[in-house]
Amino acid sequence: MDNAICFLLNNRSVTLQADPLRSLLDTLREDFGLTGAKKGCGEGECGACAVLVDGRLVNSCITPVIAVEGKTVFTIEGLRETPRFQELSRCFAQAGAVQCGFCTPGMVMAAEALLMRNSFPTEQDIRTALSGNLCRCTGYSAIVAAIMTAAKEGEGLWPASFDPGI
Amino acid sequence: MARVFRPGNLKEALHFLDAERAAVLAGGTDFMLKAGRYPGAEFAVLSIGHLHELKRIAIDAANVLSLGAVCTLSEILESPLVPLFLKLPIAEIGSPAIRNAATAGGNVCNASPAGDVLPMLYALDATLVLKSHGDQHEMQIRDFIQGPGLIRIAAGQMLTEIRIPLRQTWRCTWRKVGGRRANSVSKTSFYALIDRTSRGLGDVRIALGAIAPTVVRSREAERIILDAYRGKPSQRCTEIIALYDALISPIDDSRSCRDYRRTVSLGLLENFLTEVMRI
Amino acid sequence: MxxxxxxxxxxxxxxxxxxxxxxAKFCQDLRPHGMFYAKTLRSSKPRAKIRAVRLPLLPDNVVIVDWRDVRGKNIVPIVTDDQPFFARDQVNYIGEPILVATGPNPDELRKIIDSIQVDYEELPAVLTIEEALSRTSDIIYGDHPWFVSYEYLKGDPDTAIHEAAISVEDEFHTGYQEQAYLEPQSMLAEQKDGVMTVRGSMQCPFYVEEALMQALGWERTRVRVIQLPTGGGFGGKEDYPSIPAVHAALAAIKTGRPVMLVYDRGEDIMCTTKRHPSCIRVKSHLDANNHIIAREIEVLSDAGAYCGLSGVVLQRMIYSVPGVYQVQNLRVSGRACATNKVPSGAFRGFGGPQAFFAIEMHMEHVAREIGVDPLLFRKTHFLRQGDLTATGGRLRSPVELEAITDSVCTLSDYYEKRSTPKEPGGKLRGIGFSAFFHGCGFTGAxxxxxxxxxxxxxxxxxxxxxxxxxxxxxxxxxxxxxxxxxxxxxxxxxxxxxxxxxxxxxxxxxxxxxxxxxxxxxxxxxxxxxxxxxxxxxxxxxxxxxxFRYPGGFSFDKKLHTGDAYLEYAWGANVVEVEVDPITYSCNILGAWAAFDIGTPIDTTIAAGQVHGGMTQGLGYGCMEVLDMKAGRPLQCSLTDYMIPTSLDVCKIDFRFVQSESVLGPYGARGMGELTLVGAAPALAAAVENAIGKPVTQLPVTSEYIMELSRHG
CATH class of the missing domain: 3.30.365.10 (Aldehyde oxidase/xanthine dehydrogenase, molybdopterin binding domain)
Structure with missing residues (x-):
């Protein structure tokens, strides 16, 4: 069996030979040196490893790398080059939404995933979107406030969309 | 290192399964945890999460909803074809990132007593389509799931589709009881449907999760509830609850205790009978 | 304003x-050239002699490190010298390190660790405080069942008790709490030119340096410790990091490689320190005017298998447990009991959360017993500037408990909500209050x-x-x-x-x-x-x-526990409102409010972050975070089973700072990091008590516990 796996990583086409069941997290961190995504639990419980696959938030620690074959993978290292990140960064700074910083990259990816689908989120929408990203420092309030402000003041950066929920 | 086969289509997948025994990988949310416990173990894996043929969501002429086995929970939540009474339990599973990867078929095949997709499938009399190379079977979910982690699937067979007969008139009551509001495994769960037409109550279904090795549903009890509703005074609420009490066998574990599970499960049932059914 | x-x-x-x-490069993000990984073999028995350790045939590039490699002293240097870096011939808790395997491939190391056989001779283990105190022979630590035992007196309690008109007694129990910092324990050790450099996740670089000097037997000049960005500590990275740091350093010396030691989450929960479980008995004696004239308090904490910081934590418990109240006659005692479980240690609040839970619930219970409004009852006993504390230290800085209480009650609409009659049939609402302090800085002198x-x-x-x-x-x-x-x-x-x-x-x-x-x-x-x-x-x-110069006029007698127990105090009051579901017994937090006197905040945004984070941890401690032991083994060893609040579990938190200046702190600042956690659980417990009408005496207030109370109470 050919173990070559191809995907688009932060807008760059990449190919690697790897154990197909190797976690996407280990692949990103060890094979590509992208250490923004963190290993907090290795079991999909904390969200510190969250990245976007085809625009959706996933826990890279329990995503086998074969699952991203032919897909787009977007990490904090890709996001931080965008104007959307600049806006999130400004709002996170203002709200005091970063403390120890370990959950932050995953948290920012969760915010991006939300705003790409729902550019007018309610507080409840934001809390739901972050519910798989544990933070032990902030109590979430500042993070929720930061995302709320980014959605309001960053109008136009994310495609206008509204998620009606269920 | 595990040998992983990524088929181009369903036919190739079934052909592979016909030739060798393999673990089936869909979303990976449970698979990766189990695989992580055996680093470097030699086993064959069939990866099917990408197969478009297994991602179909459709309703046929007989009003049966068909969910492809590798539809992610998020895809089901976003589909306009899927009614609310199926979405409510799914919306409370795991977290957004888990729902983006976990599949409906995976939740069924894991056969966890706490699997939150299962009670509604029991209540709705869902059937499972099991395909193998050159063959196809349909099986009721209650026959498929044998116990915790135990499913009735033959060598070469794969779950490809979940078929759910729909009624526009179903109204659902769902309660998941977990230790927190997201990312929690059910301590117990309650799912009920009623079909109230202009002529009165047509049907009632009740499924209790996480209080026995498999979901608990009793057609006999449901008939008695219907009778009670239709005014046969011989069957009172306490007797109905006693029927269910005899069917459940909750356990103590790291998340809760049997006493709590029993009390709350039966409490939710009682609340449903008195507040919704008004028995 | x-x-x-x-x-x-x-x-x-x-x-x-x-x-x-x-x-930011956290420890796990570093990868120096030629780096080896390390995995730890841990005891699977709560108490046993090690007869033999049988290793499998090892690949050439895998090296084992154990007690034989400790050239210095095989004891972690922290307060009491009793915990070894590596178990030698006996293990005393499940998770105690026995050896470390180091090599280039972490998966291979895990397999090797799993295939090592330890031949144990099991000994009868002590698994609870009650077992420890009732055992008459085969004591596990020295010749008594506790590591430390303290007692102090204020005034003349015996005479006052004799004159009392009424006495009210309570017993409280609290469980473990896991720090659950998002970054697990992580260390990277590297030896170069005769100098050992250890970098990693830690709160106290000089503790780690001390540990390395002691284990390696090296001079200070040959040891260097550098903190890396640290993904949360909360006390869990106070003393514990000395152990992985020494393990990594010994592995680095033996292999000549940089060695990275990062714990798995399950391992981290299983074997690192946690908040002490406790049993606290409080008895108040009142005169005919409903004034407390004497109090007797007994504190028992579950220290686990080694003393570690348990003595200091116990000091803070017994100095905090009289609460924010002026009581002239006190008898307070405490014992930190030895059990065959993972050592308890530091966790934000450091004994305060248990103590204030007990005293604040007790104040509610006494007030109910004598039919007085619990807030009014508290107010008549509040400490004031110039008063003497339980240990007889003078409160030099302003004490604004009245203002703090009024502030949080206005903010939360406490009186209105408390006096609203319950609607029959529906969800049960309740509101609760707590007042508390935190002594800032190290104990005494x-x-x-x-x-x-x-x-x-x-x-x-x-x-x-x-x-x-x-x-x-x-x-x-x-x-x-x-x-x-x-x-x-x-x-x-x-x-x-x-x-x-x-x-x-x-x-x-x-x-x-x-x-x-x-x-x-x-x-x-x-x-x-x-x-x-x-x-x-x-x-x-x-x-x-x-x-540092010890301020003039301060003094503390460690033996008698008299004098200035702390340099300064920070004060606070919390209100929590809950709704209890009468069917599932789950407790939904509707709101949390706070007023804190931290003196002058050094940056209001950072201070607000401490408030939100600390209170959220306190609310988790109050109702959600369960860590049970079965036969000495923690049952909740993952972040799915050990539940900390998610973004959906946290309610709106509103707070005010009541700023009275400290006479000691810079710009009038007091301390604040721990204060914010201390009062949330008692306010929550009081709210549940108010909702269900049954006395709450245990933390965490889980749905299972509320069910039990509702049935039997």
């Missing part, structure tokens, strides 16, 4: 950008006797000022707030002050990052060093240091 002092104006975190972009902190400031020719402290940046904002104090005092822009992560090779020892001492003690020294520098600002190069 007070006008905000310039020091309080938010300045923006200095470490923000590197953390926001994901560029230990800031002088044990720590003796120093800080240094250096001004270069470009007029930038380097600030050298050993205070660790854990997310709480230490680097930013200490730099702000230097900048404000020197009257220079914040950007002109440079402060990095602590490095024992460069920084003076300003003490550990614990005990809410960073602003009060270290911040004060920074301010003093900056004031000295200001006098020499015109000189091209200038270096100033300042040393």
């Amino acid at each position: 007070l006008e905000m002092k310039s020091i309080s104006v938010p300045a923006g975190r200095l470490d923000f950008s590197e953390k926001m972009t994901g560029a 230990d800031e002088r006797d044990i720590i003796s902190a120093r800080v240094r400031l250096c001004k270069g020719e470009d007029e930038t000022v380097n600030l050298y402290v050993s205070s660790a940046e854990l997310g709480q904002g230490a680097i930013t707030t200490l730099s702000k104090i230097a900048a404000e005092t020197l009257d220079i822009p914040l950007s002109q002050v440079l402060c990095g992560y602590p490095d024992t090779g460069v920084c003076p020892n300003s003490g550990p990052t614990v005990a809410s001492r960073t602003i009060l003690v270290v911040g004060r020294l920074v301010q003093e060093a900056a004031l000295k520098m200001k006098e020499h600002w015109d000189e091209a190069f200038c270096e100033t240091e300042s040393h």
Whole structure:
């Protein structure tokens, strides 16, 4: 069996030979040196490893790398080059939404995933979107406030969309 | 290192399964945890999460909803074809990132007593389509799931589709009881449907999760509830609850205790009978 | 509204950008050339003799490190010398380290660890406080079932008890709490040119340095410890990191490689320190005017298998347990019991959360017993400036408990909600209150006797000022707030002050990052060093240091537990409103409110972050975070089973700062890091009690417990 796996990583086409069941997290961190995504639990419980696959938030620690074959993978290292990140960064700074910083990259990816689908989120929408990203420092309030402000003041950066929920 | 086969289509997948025994990988949310416990173990894996043929969501002429086995929970939540009474339990599973990867078929095949997709499938009399190379079977979910982690699937067979007969008139009551509001495994769960037409109550279904090795549903009890509703005074609420009490066998574990599970499960049932059914 | 002092104006975190972009390098992000990994073999028995350890045939590049490799002393240096770095011939808790395997492939190491056979001879284990106290022979620690036992008296309790009109008694129980920092314990050790450098996740670089010197038997000049960005500590990285640091260092010496030791989450929960479970008995004696004239309090804590910090935690428990109340006659005792379980240790609050839960619930119960409004009852006993504390220390700074209470009650609409009659049939609403303090800095005179902190400031020719402290940046904002104090005092822009992560090779020892001492003690020294520098600002190069001086008039007798137990106090009150579901017994937190007197906040945004984070941890402790032991083994060893609050579990938290200036802290600041956690659980428990009408005597207040209370109460 050919173990070559191809995907688009932060807008760059990449190919690697790897154990197909190797976690996407280990692949990103060890094979590509992208250490923004963190290993907090290795079991999909904390969200510190969250990245976007085809625009959706996933826990890279329990995503086998074969699952991203032919897909787009977007990490904090890709996001931080965008104007959307600049806006999130400004709002996170203002709200005091970063403390120890370990959950932050995953948290920012969760915010991006939300705003790409729902550019007018309610507080409840934001809390739901972050519910798989544990933070032990902030109590979430500042993070929720930061995302709320980014959605309001960053109008136009994310495609206008509204998620009606269920 | 595990040998992983990524088929181009369903036919190739079934052909592979016909030739060798393999673990089936869909979303990976449970698979990766189990695989992580055996680093470097030699086993064959069939990866099917990408197969478009297994991602179909459709309703046929007989009003049966068909969910492809590798539809992610998020895809089901976003589909306009899927009614609310199926979405409510799914919306409370795991977290957004888990729902983006976990599949409906995976939740069924894991056969966890706490699997939150299962009670509604029991209540709705869902059937499972099991395909193998050159063959196809349909099986009721209650026959498929044998116990915790135990499913009735033959060598070469794969779950490809979940078929759910729909009624526009179903109204659902769902309660998941977990230790927190997201990312929690059910301590117990309650799912009920009623079909109230202009002529009165047509049907009632009740499924209790996480209080026995498999979901608990009793057609006999449901008939008695219907009778009670239709005014046969011989069957009172306490007797109905006693029927269910005899069917459940909750356990103590790291998340809760049997006493709590029993009390709350039966409490939710009682609340449903008195507040919704008004028995 | 007070006008905000310039020091309080938010300045923006200095470490923000590197953390926001994901560029910050945590320990697990480093990968020096030729690095080896390490995995730990741990005891699977709570108490056993090790007869033999049978290794499988090892690949050439895998090396085993155990007690034989400890050339210095195989004892972790922390307060009491009893815990080994590696078990030698006996294990005393499940998870105790026996050896470390090191090599290039972590998966292979895990397999090797799994295939090592340890031949145990099991010994009868002590698994609870009750078992420890009832055992008459085969005591597991020395000749008594506790590591430490304290008692102190205030006034003449016996005479007062004799005169009492009524007595009310309670017994409270609290469970474990796991710090659940998002970054697991992580260390990277590297030996170069005869110097051992250990970098990693930690609160106290000089504790780690001390541990390395002791285990390796090396001079201070050959050991260097550098803190890396640390993904949360909360006390869990106070003393524990010494163990993985020494393990990694020994592996690095034996292999000649850099060695990375990162714990798995399950391993981290299983074998690192947690908040002490406790049993607290309180008995109050009142006169005919409903005034408390005497109190007897007995505290028992479950210390686990080694003493570690349990003695100091117990001190804080017994000094905190009389609460914010003036009671003339006290008898308080405490014992930290030895059990065959993972050692309990430091966790934000350090004994305070258990103590204030007990005393605040007790105040509710006494008030109910005598038919007095619980808030009014508290107010008539509140401590005031100038009063003597339980240990007889004078409260020198202002004590604004009345203002704090009024502030939080107005904010939360407490009286209105408390007096609203319950609607029958529906969900049960309740509201609860707590008042509390946190003593800032080390206990008694230990800031002088044990720590003796120093800080240094250096001004270069470009007029930038380097600030050298050993205070660790854990997310709480230490680097930013200490730099702000230097900048404000020197009257220079914040950007002109440079402060990095602590490095024992460069920084003076300003003490550990614990005990809410960073602003009060270290911040004060920074301010003093900056004031000295200001006098020499015109000189091209200038270096100033300042040393801790125990303030005049303070004293503490450690044996008698009398005098100034703490340098300063910070005060607070919380209100929590809950709704209890009568069917599932689940407790939904509707709102949480707080007022804190932390003196002057050094940056209001950072202080607000402490409030939200601390209260959220406290609410988790109050109702959600369950860690049970079965046969000495923790049952909840994952972040799915050990549940901390998610974004959906946290309600709106609203708070005010009541600012009365400390006489000691820089710019009038007191300590705040721990205070914010202490009062949330008792306010929540009181709210549940108010909702269901049954006395709550146990933490956490889980659905299962509420069910039990509702049935039997």
